[in-house]
Amino acid sequence: MTAQTPQKQSRPRSRPASRSSQSRNTRGRREAGGGRNGRGGSISASTRRPIRKSSGPQKPRPRPRTTTIAKSQLRIIPLGGLEEVGKNMTAFEFGNDIIIVDLGLMFPSEDMPGIDYVVPDYHYLQKNKHRVKALIITHGHLDHIGAIPYLINRVGNPPIYATPLTAGIIRQKLEEFKLQKSVMLNEFKPDDTFSFGAFNLSFFRVNHNIPDGVGIALKTPIGTVVHTGDFKIDFTPRDEQPAELHKIAKLGGEGVLLLMSDSTNAEQPGSTTSEREIGINLEKLIAKADGRVIVSTFATLVSRIQQVFDAAEKTGRKVAVSGYSMDKALEIAYNLGAIKFDKNIYIRLKDIGKLKDEEVIIISTGSQGQENAALGRMAKGDHRQVRLKKGDTIILSSSPIPGNERAIQNLMNALFSLGTKVIYNKMFDIHASGHGYQNDLRLMLALAKPKFFMPIHGERHMLEAHARLAEDMGIARDNIFILSNGNILELAKKGGGPVVAGAISKTKLPNSPVMVDGLGIGDIGEVVLRDRQVMAQDGMFVTIITIDSNTQKVIGDPEIISRGFMYMKGNDQLIKDTVTKIKDICNKHTANKLENWSPLRAALRDDIGSYLFQKTERRPMVLPVIIEI
Template sequence: MQAMKDSTDNLLSATDSVEKKQNNRNRRRTNRRPGSQNNKKMAPGNNQKQNSVPNKQSDRQHPASKHRPQIVTKGATGKLRVIPIGGCEEVGRNMTVFEYEDDIIIVDMGLQWPEEDMPGIDYIIPNIEYLKGKEKNIRGVIITHGHYDHIGAIPHLIPRLGNPTIYGTPLTLGIIAKRQEDFRNNAPLRLKSVTTDNTLRLGKFKTTFFGVSHNIPGSFGVIIETPVGKIVHTGDFKIDPKSSGDAPTEIAKIKDLGKQRVLALMADSTNATESGHQLTEGDIQHNIDEILKQAPGRVIVGTFASLLGRIQQIIWAAEKLGKKVVIEGFSMKRNVELAQQLGYMKLRKGSIIQLKDMKSYPDNKIIIMCTGAQGEDNAVLMRIANNEHRKLKVEKGDTIVFSSSVIPGNERSVQRLKDMLYRKGAEVVHYKMMDVHAGGHAKQEDLFDMIQMVRPKYHIPVYGNHSFLQNHAKVALKAGIPINQIFIPDNGQVMEFDKAGNGRLLKEKVPSEYVFVDGLGVGDVSNIVLRDRQMMAADGMIVVITTLSGKSGKLVHSPDIISRGFIYMRENKGIVEDIRTKIKNIVNEHNKTSGKINDAYVKEALRNELGQFIFTKTKRRPMILPVVIEV
């Protein structure tokens, strides 16, 4: 379970993954399939009969295929509407709308990695159908931190929302600006830097901030003062008062919220199924120091490009031991440079050396930091293991450290990578052997502490699959929140609060269906297209070309058959001939019942009858594409 939950920290922090996807369309990444459980007997808030889990297939429909609601440009008078557009039925796609009359603010705008049954999809972004016609009401977009599950949809959605101002810490905005360079046709973003000491007035909303520990610097939670009361949104967080590689959690500010009659707390549920407290970065520093100290040769550390706190820890350890650090991987180099420029990462001059200078130092004085701890084909660590890197090869005596847990779905590729490294004589260290990775999300005891400090009237678990939210709700119950004051929303489900401090989880839902990004296409891949891809991926396809006489309706010559992903035709000539014979029989049967050619009828007959024939023969159902040519 530790592997599954801590891996969600990494799942969306891999900034290098998106860049590689855009630059290499042949490489496809998959992610765990978000599931949802609907246990109404155990679900806090379900006694209101307002929480339901939608059918996942219907959720995947392209927005254009749904009935579009009438556009309303103003919220209900005197009421605050809180709407999680995404992030409440999956890990990722985080985006929450806060609306009071004609003022709107948005917290986060992230992407979600595709599920394993979404071939060809690069990632998924939130559906902003509800905001159409309300663009002028948007007072700002607040980004809690720089991971792609919180910023990844910005290039696609901000232009469609009228280019509102984006607020975040300097590092968060720096990562957003760097990614925007890949979308040169977009208008320049309006970015405004804030710190946790700043106050923003955005229409009828007043927002302040508190620092939180996560596995990227510059993370914060948001305090939103509204005409009906205060809403606190934690963003991604763990409680680490003495964080070594990152800003510590601002405990005093959080405790002070407990005196301010907070109306509702929206808190991170990513690790809500895990008991205890999350490891701190200080907890793993000793182990990192020992590994680097005792390694007989080079140390190669694989991690994510955005885990800047971890990178900082390793550089500090290297400096104490008089070792030099080489950074390999474009996105990791870029993030380290950006963090240095903005003052988030501090290191001595000469601590980092270029790859070409590595030979000037003995092996036991070299540490190589690189991307690829998830076994990605084109990442640095896999290329080193495969002898595909131009200048680096695994040598006997090397120590390889996987400083991240395994993302669900990547287990096979990671195991294959480990096997290759062992075969080459390397020693491999990973999080199951010793604590070399601290997750970035609060566990149950941390969530309990957060609720106890903030003391909200209402509690709203967010960020995670439905089962994560349910487990988080149980923690809230233990922390003293009444069952009817815990809301477990689905994506798109509206929560409403009035000036008397009363909240409701409504049956009303706004569009929240998946919007797929595939190459340059945004939202143009529908459920039908996905189904076709799934069919072809499962059983391949057959193109059947029949040329018929316009006068007699008979075959002019033997049907042509093209197979892709179904059978290798040269080695299965018997099946091919059986298919040809079946095609001839279908066409001849049509001639008996009709005096002239009916293309649509012939195509439909070929699809249905040939499909059934092939299934009977092979127990496979390839996609059949009939082509009828009349001459």
């Protein structure tokens, strides 16, 4: 697989996916500076390459204003990523044109049993899918691309635009879902520009902990909006070019109407650690290790994977990979040139037994404590090819995703109990955040010099911290907007004049978590989730009652089934008393013949539920089953 940018005026080798895709893709126009040959002009449908197989005291915040402004306006609608970490998605709307930036997912919290992923509320875009011109992706982390296979067809199947590495990761996801023939994926470089209706897009390279990340400048009829994507300022990145700060400064000189900036580390003072420093520390740790070294990190943390290969070459070790997603990420990054190493260093996992322990490094998934990931299976002794032992060194080279702290602690405890040496970030600098600290955020604000500011990508306390930082940098309080998912920021010229005003609309779109469970998308609502929570916490209590259809009298004793509530053995008296209670409720409600069993079922649920709580202080789900004979 090789990286390939779409050509401007030449036909690609592959054909467009469909006629509808052809019509839609003629909306985008590549301007001068794009492609390999640098020529300007429009791109027809034939040049859109479809998929081919081959992330001090606090000042009081003012209340958001909710005045109504003019109709000719830019509307910015965050549908995910605000007041949370994950499932980033923002819609930009001007007139009849809509551009989407990012389409990510979020991992479920502990109170979402059985849920695989959570994706943004897409229903507004589904209703307006005929207006969606394009989906622009800032980088290849799952919180920015993970929902594409689930939602792309639900928002109109717009053409996707991404840098080469990001496109490669998206391509692999689409192939897993067998969508590669129906989705149009276009690659671009940071110097390319596009036009989609009212929007003119340009890009600037940013540093993150995955290569090929970009920020976006969206030029509109009323001004320029700068969306940073996830970023940090790294002046010495590993095998990657520094951020294009000159482009941001140029945009600031021309005038930035609104800056939307990453807030994940807005509470962290100072500057982020350079990736180059992390590489040096990893090399030292690996050189000191006596036995095998297992480095666990995110599969998409390409820079870290590269650093492990660099350390292996310098310390005379071979590298094997464990974990499906890690294996695929390595394949994609290597084929695109994002990771470079001597092929003699790489070995298959099944061959590690042929080497001495001090010659082996294993890169694995599972740094977030996932039980079924490679490291989790090693910790449980369930891994088919790797058995951990005393003398192994485990390096956890990632930071905990909020909500995963307990799982990571459990994993570490299991690893320690096996006699392994576990090294994590609190002990040694072996992970650098991909999100800018306060000095990085100040520099972005100073270069962009925006009139308005909107913190994005973070929980509420992170957004508030970033807002205070912007105010300290001189942005007026009234020009800082903290939104929730579903809020609409409206920007328009006052009375048709040159001055642009901004306000949060009085209208807020419905925005609820859309849960993915197996093949189901959004079919698990609050009621089902609440039932799962009840069953997960207190179990289920089923009573099966046989009733004579003529007399409506209970026949025999009701049958009791308990799952996750109590053991039937040892609770004979409680079961006997509950059976008596059930029969009393039935006799009371059938004294006068019932037309249907709904009132009886409701009474059994409520009364038996209360009775069981009185006896056990637990509230199982009570499920009455009535059989007529």
